[in-house]
Amino acid sequence: MSQTSSAESHPIYPPPADFSARARVPSMDDYQRRYDASIADPEAFWAAEAGELLWREPWTRVLDWQMPFARWFDGGKINVCENCVDRHANGPLRDKAAIIWEGEPGDQRTLTYGQLHEEVCRFANVLERNDLTAGDRVIIYMPMVPEAAVAMLACARIGAVHSVVFGGFSSESIFDRLEDSGAVAVITADGGWRRGSVVPLKPAVDEAVAKYGKIKRVIVLRRCGNEVAMNPATDVWWHEAAAAAPATHSPAAFDSEHPLFILYTSGSTGKPKGILHTSGGYLTGTYATCKYVFDMRPEDVYWCTADVGWITGHSYIVYGPLANGATQLMYEGAPNHPDFGRFWSMIERYRVTIFYTAPTAIRAFIKAGNHFPAGHDLSSLRLLGSVGEPINPEAWTWYHQHIGGGRCPIVDTWWQTETGAILISPMPGATPCIPGTATRPFFGIDAAILDDAGNECAPNQDGRLVIRKPWPSMTRTIYNDPERFKKTYWSDFPGLYTAGDGARRDEHGNFWIIGRLDDVLNVSGHRLGTAEIESALVSHPAVAEAAAVGRPDDLKGQAVAVFVTLKAGFTESEELRRELRNHVGHVIGAIAKPDDIHFAPGLPKTRSGKIMRRILKELVCTGQVTGNITTLEDYSVIATLQQKIAH
Numbered sequence: 306m307s308q309t310s311s312a313e314s315h316p317i318y319p320p321p322a323d324f325s326a327r328a329r330v331p332s333m334d335d336y337q338r339r340y341d342a343s344i345a346d347p348e349a350f351w352a353a354e355a356g357e358l359l360w361r362e363p364w365t366r367v368l369d370w371q372m373p374f375a376r377w378f379d380g381g382k383i384n385v386c387e388n389c390v391d392r393h394a395n396g397p398l399r400d401k402a403a404i405i406w407e408g409e410p411g412d413q414r415t416l417t418y419g420q421l422h423e424e425v426c427r428f429a430n431v432l433e434r435n436d437l438t439a440g441d442r443v444i445i446y447m448p449m450v451p452e453a454a455v456a457m458l459a460c461a462r463i464g465a466v467h468s469v470v471f472g473g474f475s476s477e478s479i480f481d482r483l484e485d486s487g488a489v490a491v492i493t494a495d496g497g498w499r500r501g502s503v504v505p506l507k508p509a510v511d512e513a514v515a516k517y518g519k520i521k522r523v524i525v526l527r528r529c530g531n532e533v534a535m536n537p538a539t540d541v542w543w544h545e546a547a548a549a550a551p552a553t554h555s556p557a558a559f560d561s562e563h564p565l566f567i568l569y570t571s572g573s574t575g576k577p578k579g580i581l582h583t584s585g586g587y588l589t590g591t592y593a594t595c596k597y598v599f600d601m602r603p604e605d606v607y608w609c610t611a612d613v614g615w616i617t618g619h620s621y622i623v624y625g626p627l628a629n630g631a632t633q634l635m636y637e638g639a640p641n642h643p644d645f646g647r648f649w650s651m652i653e654r655y656r657v658t659i660f661y662t663a664p665t666a667i668r669a670f671i672k673a674g675n676h677f678p679a680g681h682d683l684s685s686l687r688l689l690g691s692v693g694e695p696i697n698p699e700a701w702t703w704y705h706q707h708i709g710g711g712r713c714p715i716v717d718t719w720w721q722t723e724t725g726a727i728l729i730s731p732m733p734g735a736t737p738c739i740p741g742t743a744t745r746p747f748f749g750i751d752a753a754i755l756d757d758a759g760n761e762c763a764p765n766q767d768g769r770l771v772i773r774k775p776w777p778s779m780t781r782t783i784y785n786d787p788e789r790f791k792k793t794y795w796s797d798f799p800g801l802y803t804a805g806d807g808a809r810r811d812e813h814g815n816f817w818i819i820g821r822l823d824d825v826l827n828v829s830g831h832r833l834g835t836a837e838i839e840s841a842l843v844s845h846p847a848v849a850e851a852a853a854v855g856r857p858d859d860l861k862g863q864a865v866a867v868f869v870t871l872k873a874g875f876t877e878s879e880e881l882r883r884e885l886r887n888h889v890g891h892v893i894g895a896i897a898k899p900d901d902i903h904f905a906p907g908l909p910k911t912r913s914g915k916i917m918r919r920i921l922k923e924l925v926c927t928g929q930v931t932g933n934i935t936t937l938e939d940y941s942v943i944a945t946l947q948q949k950i951a952h
């Protein structure tokens with residue numbers, strides 16, 4: 306049942322009484338009391354959460370904060386994999402399902418914690434037998450199969466630093482990550498199933514590895530049986546190596562600040578940033594948020610539909626749920642294979658209780674039609690989640706009604722690759738949900754909205770979202786680039802973390818996230834830098850200059866529109882348009898292919914030669930330009946572009 310907020314006309318959905326009755330955080334009073342205490346003494350809150358994990362040696366100091374560099378639980382020794390696997394496999398959860406997996410063709414597998422332990426031990430031995438050791442960087446480029454999680458956990462177990470590259474990225478993107486991370490090994494597969502076909506993965510790895518030249522070992526999982534070229538100097542089959550390896554492995558203890566993984570994400574320059582996360586603090590953040598935000602119970606069947614190639618897959622498929630001893634569902638393929646009923650059929654068949662997905666997927670389901678969910682029994686669901694972009698109220702309401710049957714709270718979780726874990730979200734048994742707001746900060750998270758001068762904004766005034774106190778799962782640095790780390794996140798307001806998002810806080814204290822303030826697009830919940838797309842375009846021989854901007858899109862949230870000025874001697878054509886799209890796909894990956902390509906004889910520039918993207922954005926969003934254009938060098942450019950867009 307929804308009520309309506311008096312100050313604004315947003316419907317309010319209080320948590321269902323039966324949900325609150327058994328929730329860890331059962332009321333707003335309880336949330337507020339615990340939140341206030343956690344902000345008064347964040348170290349005490351986080352230390353209590355970390356204390357629920359298994360430490361080989363206790364920490365001597367909770368936080369060492371040399372702004373902007375944090376060290377959490379210093380002196381403590383921990384093995385992240387042991388916490389996610391051994392702790393459960395060696396106890397009463399041994400025979401509990403850890404991962405229930407379904408391949409796109411319909412094949413199924415269940416790994417209990419005991420079986421997961423065996424797989425991880427074997428693979429940790431494989432890594433060590435191939436001379437991998439603590440601190441080595443390993444690229445993982447895999448489909449959504451249990452072995453992707455096994456590979457990550459085995460790296461964590463031996464202290465190797467994984468860097469997962471989403472399977473939709475190109476070989477050039479793999480190469481960039483190999484080079485930036487200085488990786489010595491790659492774990493990949495022959496391919497994965499997507500929309501009824503095998504998508505090969507190994508050829509992209511082969512190309513990148515050949516160009517890079519510093520890889521000692523490529524370990525290849527046979528998933529689809531498609532033909533792959535094996536290089537005898539470097540390549541080994543996963544199944545052969547694992548069969549020869551012992552099923553036991555003793556995990557070493559690592560410093561709490563030992564690097565766990567690097568995950569590359571887009572920023573405002575052409576070069577993706579290697580976001581570094583470390584061990585004890587990251588695990589504490591993902592463990593605690595999973596426990597409270599999803600209010601996880603031993604009997605839950607949890608399903609996060611993200612890919613392990615993104616931070617959501619790291620924090621809320623691998624580390625958070627497994628640290629909680631959860632049972633989770635993992636799915637390999639596309640949501641619309643064989644049709645848009647796939648997810649709902651899986652929820653029905655596996656009796657999923659907690660479902661976590663992205664607004665872009667919800668919008669695609671709305672478009673596909675209500676009859677898909679209506680044809681399935683979704684009564685097992687008790688909690689829904691959303692992540693990746695602001696959820697528009699229409700999508701929220703549909704999700705609540707058609708998937709949640711009007712009875713499930715929805716946790717709209719705001720966070721980032723850099724934050725490692727959820728920072729703003731409802732507590733499902735306590736917080737009244739309002740479609741479109743991520744509501745309140747998590748315990749220990751001191752979030753605020755500031756104006757450009759650094760003053761706190763008044764209620765409902767738009768500003769910049771900042772976090773004022775360090776938290777354990779925060780990124781420690783940009784790999785190899787501490788200066789960029791300082792400049793990007795810590796220089797707008799000294800001492801405060803700038804998220805790069807615009808937001809406002811209503812008079813009830815709810816955070817409404819508006820979107821990125823920098824040159825980063827959010828396409829289907831994925832981050833893409835406009836500069837990355839531009840540099841991909843100008844690497845094509847026909848392109849003199851390019852500018853990329855986002856425009857609203859009903860399904861993707863944002864679509865990519867680019868303006869391209871051709872070099873002399875090249876002419877506009879549909880064929881060239883197609884070629885440029887494919888070129889961007891080749892350089893970055895299919896997710897970055899522009900939706901609209903406008904050929905432009907000139908781009909709007911300031912007198913100093915800077916492209917005025919603001920104007921281009923207004924043009925693609927509204928078809929006209931109303932803002933201040935006094936700094937524009939050549940006014941005629943606008944009229945020409947306006948004509949182009951109109952056609």
Ligand code: PRX
Nearest residue numbers: 692693694695717718719720721722818832
């Ligand atoms: O703009 C915010 C948006 O996604 C950005 C982070 O992207 P990424 O690092 O790829 O991580 C995505 C998954 C955590 C943020 O800066 N974003 C993420 N979640 C939300 C959101 N915007 C609004 N509401 C959300 N719940």
